[in-house]
Amino acid sequence: MNTTGPLLQVQHLSYRFPAQHGVFRGQGPGLAAVERVSFAIAPGQVFGLVGESGSGKSTLARCLLRLLRPQAGRVLFAGRDLLAAGPAELRQARRRMQVVFQDPMTALSPRRTIGQSLHEPLQQFRLGSPREREDRIVAGLAEVGLDAGVLNRYPHQLSSGQRQRVCIARALLPGPDLVVADEAVSALDVSVQAQVLKLVRELQRERGIAFLFISHDLAVIQQVADRVGVMYRGQLVETASRDDLFRQPLHPYTRALLAAVPDPDPSARRERPALPGQLSRKPATTGCAFESRCEQAMAVCRQEAPGDHPGNGNPQHRVKCHAYAPTAKPLAERRGQTRDSE
Amino acid sequence: MSAALLEVSELCISAHRGPRSVRLVDHLSFTLPAGEIVGLVGESGCGKSLTALALMGLLPRSGSLRCSGSIRLGGLDLTRCAMRDLRHMRGRDMAMIFQEPATAFDPVIRVGVQLATVLRRLRSLRRPAARALTLESLAQVGFLEPEDVYQAFPHQLSGGMRQLAMIALALACRPRLLIADEPTTSLDVTTQAVVLDQLKHLQRQTGSAILLVSHDLGVVAQCCDEILVMYCGRIVEQARCVDLFARPHHPYTAGLLAATPRIAHGEPLPVSPIPGQVPTSGELPPGCHFAARCGRASDLCSRQAPAEQRIHASRVACHHPLRDSHTP
Ligand SMILES: Nc1ncnc2c1ncn2[C@@H]1O[C@H](COP(=O)(O)OP(=O)(O)O)[C@@H](O)[C@H]1O
Ligand code: SF4
Ligand SMILES: [Mg+2]
Numbered sequence: 001m002n003t004t005g006p007l008l009q010v011q012h013l014s015y016r017f018p019a020q021h022g023v024f025r026g027q028g029p030g031l032a033a034v035e036r037v038s039f040a041i042a043p044g045q046v047f048g049l050v051g052e053s054g055s056g057k058s059t060l061a062r063c064l065l066r067l068l069r070p071q072a073g074r075v076l077f078a079g080r081d082l083l084a085a086g087p088a089e090l091r092q093a094r095r096r097m098q099v100v101f102q103d104p105m106t107a108l109s110p111r112r113t114i115g116q117s118l119h120e121p122l123q124q125f126r127l128g129s130p131r132e133r134e135d136r137i138v139a140g141l142a143e144v145g146l147d148a149g150v151l152n153r154y155p156h157q158l159s160s161g162q163r164q165r166v167c168i169a170r171a172l173l174p175g176p177d178l179v180v181a182d183e184a185v186s187a188l189d190v191s192v193q194a195q196v197l198k199l200v201r202e203l204q205r206e207r208g209i210a211f212l213f214i215s216h217d218l219a220v221i222q223q224v225a226d227r228v229g230v231m232y233r234g235q236l237v238e239t240a241s242r243d244d245l246f247r248q249p250l251h252p253y254t255r256a257l258l259a260a261v262p263d264p265d266p267s268a269r270r271e272r273p274a275l276p277g278q279l280s281r282k283p284a285t286t287g288c289a290f291e292s293r294c295e296q297a298m299a300v301c302r303q304e305a306p307g308d309h310p311g312n313g314n315p316q317h318r319v320k321c322h323a324y325a326p327t328a329k330p331l332a333e334r335r336g337q338t339r340d341s342e
Numbered sequence: 343m344s345a346a347l348l349e350v351s352e353l354c355i356s357a358h359r360g361p362r363s364v365r366l367v368d369h370l371s372f373t374l375p376a377g378e379i380v381g382l383v384g385e386s387g388c389g390k391s392l393t394a395l396a397l398m399g400l401l402p403r404s405g406s407l408r409c410s411g412s413i414r415l416g417g418l419d420l421t422r423c424a425m426r427d428l429r430h431m432r433g434r435d436m437a438m439i440f441q442e443p444a445t446a447f448d449p450v451i452r453v454g455v456q457l458a459t460v461l462r463r464l465r466s467l468r469r470p471a472a473r474a475l476t477l478e479s480l481a482q483v484g485f486l487e488p489e490d491v492y493q494a495f496p497h498q499l500s501g502g503m504r505q506l507a508m509i510a511l512a513l514a515c516r517p518r519l520l521i522a523d524e525p526t527t528s529l530d531v532t533t534q535a536v537v538l539d540q541l542k543h544l545q546r547q548t549g550s551a552i553l554l555v556s557h558d559l560g561v562v563a564q565c566c567d568e569i570l571v572m573y574c575g576r577i578v579e580q581a582r583c584v585d586l587f588a589r590p591h592h593p594y595t596a597g598l599l600a601a602t603p604r605i606a607h608g609e610p611l612p613v614s615p616i617p618g619q620v621p622t623s624g625e626l627p628p629g630c631h632f633a634a635r636c637g638r639a640s641d642l643c644s645r646q647a648p649a650e651q652r653i654h655a656s657r658v659a660c661h662h663p664l665r666d667s668h669t670p
Pocket of ligand 3: 053054057058183
């Protein structure tokens with residue numbers, strides 16, 4: 001494995017659903033669900049992907065897992081191009097890149113015991129002798145805080161938190177370097193969600209497992225992620241280290257999203273102006289995807305799609321917004337000041 | 343606090359499965375003053391929606407569910423009302439907004455026509471007046487193109503737009519009691535913010551009492567005057583909103599607050615999980631239902647259900663409540 005470079009590198013990835021499906025039937029050449037998305041995940045890093053429903057997060061995940069065939073772009077996993085990989089290479093990559101979905105009830109077969117479900121990946125990848133498999137499964141359960149007592153149970157006999165732990169244990173058994181977790185804690189109650197978030201951090205710290213952690217919930221993302229990417233209508237509009245993003249969000253959409261999260265503190269009640277544009281059925285313009293809802297939109301925003309600019313001169317903080325173009329200094333500076341004076 | 347509009351007393355709901363009966367809602371008592379937004383919070387399965395349906399008289403009267411206790415709306419006991427009287431009251435005196443507003447609409451009739459039809463019936467309006475009132479209410483909840491929404495079929499609107507259309511209807515009907523069951527749970531946060539703003543606006547405009555049912559502490563913190571916390575079918579704590587978040591008295595409330603992630607402008611604030619799981623309704627332990635997960639539990643807790651006590655303005659059902667002003 002390439003230890004110096006990123007574990008996963010996604011370059012200009014685009015995916016369009018065929019136009020004849022769904023409600024977008026007959027509207028041009030299909031809907032771009034993922035549009036020229038680029039990002040990288042270092043070994044052992046948790047990359048948090050946040051965005052509202054329909055922004056393309058799951059479609060992106062399905063492209064990485066090659067459950068969908070992207071029309072353009074590259075996905076490099078440990079230096080190998082997954083989109084060009086043959087069956088043997090793909091099989092190898094699948095072992096090292098596991099997935100956990102939102103609903104463990106559909107991910108686990110209702111007619112199989114937990115033990116049977118946990119044997120599956122070991123059989124699939126021919127890992128260990130039958131005896132060793134038994135031991136690995138028990139150890140795997142212990143790692144996610146479950147004991148061997150659940151082995152003979154069926155999914156419906158477990159609580160939702162226990163089921164999600166079983167799914168995580170199953171994803172870990174083949175020894176992955178990367179786990180794609182798509183809304184993996186979204187269906188859990190907060191008291192149990194906090195347990196699973198803690199587990200993710202431990203796995204990352206102690207076993208060096210990298211995660212693509214997808215969630216619509218910014219507060220959850222802040223708990224687990226090292227780096228954060230914000231998606232809006234198929235595009236990655238802002239990417240930064242977690243602390244940079246939460247300390248100084250730059251994209252107007254990221255700011256709107258942060259302002260909209262209800263704070264569980266009644267003394268911090270804000271009569272915030274709600275983000276406009278939500279209540280119109282008008283289609284977006286050809287320029288910036290966020291233009292119709294953006295309070296800071298300039299003339300150029302309607303005409304041209306913004307490029308990827310470094311925010312605050314920080315090359316690790318990328319913002320897809322005209323306000324951060326090198327030529328747009330006045331606005332960027334003015335905004336920097338208003339933030340400082342807050 | 344103003345006079346009670348709704349008085350719920352000893353409400354119990356049980357499910358009968360063969361010879362066994364399972365208590366789902368356990369001796370719930372609370373009052374809802376006119377002109378306030380009261381939050382009903384708790385994790386999934388704790389009985390929030392059953393309670394909401396019971397208040398609306400929407401629980402099936404035959405079948406496996408049994409309901410006892412009294413629900414008084416402006417002095418009238420709803421549990422003793424005939425079905426047709428309840429139907430008459432719904433919309434006029436009390437109304438409900440559900441999590442998935444799509445189910446509240448007929449998919450083949452235009453949204454505006456459906457709203458206007460309800461208004462004609464409830465407010466005895468003629469067709470043009472009902473249409474005008476519908477358009478006015480749609481504009482009031484923030485639609486920039488009310489005529490466009492009027493003409494749309496339900497599937498042509500987003501979930502948030504449908505939810506706002508329901509709020510527009512409530513605004514025009516002015517029910518005395520509005521029950522909103524997870525009204526923003528299926529919506530994105532930016533849409534949620536719009537819907538919650540409109541709900542607060544509705545409350546101010548009509549003076550209706552609103553029971554806001556939610557699993558999200560952030561949502562109730564932003565909207566409510568008073569909070570009821572439920573766990574396994576019981577109210578474990580009732581307090582003014584500001585007090586509950588500043589000084590939770592019940593260990594479960596404190597645990598929930600500590601487990602809820604909050605956005606920080608910089609490094610994340612720590613969260614701590616509550617150990618264990620919510621017991622399933624068939625296997626409720628005797629005594630306090632929270633005992634197996636509670637750091638303050640004693641022998642007494644697993645033997646005897648805690649009685650309710652007052653601490654300042656709060657009601658708490660716990661043998662060893664947190665008394666001092668402290669942060670969890
Ligand atoms: N099979 C499909 N055909 C057409 N459009 C689809 C299909 N699946 C998803 N979409 C659309 O693609 C966009 C991205 O969807 P998705 O990846 O599911 O987003 P997210 O995971 O953020 O909810 C949405 O607008 C969605 O409506
Ligand atoms: S009654 Fe006992 S177990 Fe229940 S919450 Fe209070 S201290 Fe904990
Ligand atoms: Mg999704």
